[in-house]
Amino acid sequence: MCESRRRVRASPGDLEVNDLSEPTVRPNETTVPLLPCASVEETLAFYEALGFKATYKQSKPYVYLALQWSGLQLHFGPAPKGLDPAREESGGCLVMVDAVAPYHTAFVTAMRQVYGKVLSSGLPRITRYRPGASRFTLTDPSGNSIIFIQRDEPAELEYGGSKKLTGLARALDNARILREFKQDDRQAFRALKSAVRRHGADASPVEQAIALCHLIDLAIVIDEPTDPWLTDLRGLELTTDDRQRIESELGYLVGLQEWLPPQ
Known part of the structure; x- marks a missing residue:
């Protein structure tokens, strides 16, 4: 005799249910971030320039956009009253990937084709990518941050500069953390400028040059x-x-050859 209702014990991670007709919770969910949109036109223009496709868009009776690129989906809704994109406090999401470099290359290539340059300042923009880095950030016209992170990024990071380093080397590491992880270029500039004044005279010419190149950038x-x-x-x-050594470490900086003293 078959039972119409019986107790079912799900596999680890699933919920227990009593009715065979009820589905279990399984670890195959998809999470789609919903971000504020201050301007439909500017948001569409930016993301479409990067290669995203709009799978849904409406402006009335309220804003809603659905954008897709590769396996990435971003959705946008109305911006809260008083939102100031310039403050960059709007919203954001993390995108975990196997390797971040190909994504950065795809986006900067698209920017050069559409805008004629890489958008590296103001809104919207993309952070510079240092070879070997484990993350970079896209900041869109509404001030949202889309942070691409390598899955095998070290679990423990020293925020504020490695304690194993001293002088100008420590300041450079501190500036790297401020740029890549805290997304604070202005504070990185201030910290490195102060360090050059305090430690520059004690550093070798090549260390001074590397610090000055970072300050210029x-x-x-x-x-x-x-x-x-x-x-x-x-x-x-x-x-x-x-x-x-400078070219090996900083070859990714577009204007490097123009900055260096003539040979």
Whole structure:
């Protein structure tokens, strides 16, 4: 005799149910972030420039956008009253991937094709990618942050600079943390500028040059004058080995060759 109702014990991670007609909870969910949208037109223009496709869009009676790229889905709803995108406190999500470099390359390539340049400052923008880095951030016109993170990123990170380093080397590591993990280019600029003034005289020419290159790059991103740092950089006497080390570490910086002193 068959029972119409019986107790079912689900596999680990599932819920127990008593009715065979009721589904169990299984670990195959899909999470789709719902982000505030301050401007439908600007949001669509930015994400479509990156290669996203709109699978749904409406402006009335309320805003709702559904965008998709590769396996990534982003949905957007109405922005709360008083939202200021410039404060970059809107919303965000984490995108876990096997390797972040291909995603960064895809987005900067799309930006160059549509905008003629990489959007590295203001809104919208993408953070610079340092070879070997485990994350980067897209910030959209509404101030939302989409952070791409490598799945095997170290579980423990030293926020604020490695304690194993000293002087200018520690300041550079601190600036890296501020840029890549805290998304604070302005604070990274301030910290590195102060460190160059305090520790620059005690550092080797190549260490000074690396720090000055980072300051120039940061100054460009936050729209500060680059002349003081360019002048100091071009005044350094660098050996062939020094230049090779700088190019090896900072070759991803587009203007590097123009910044360095002539050979």
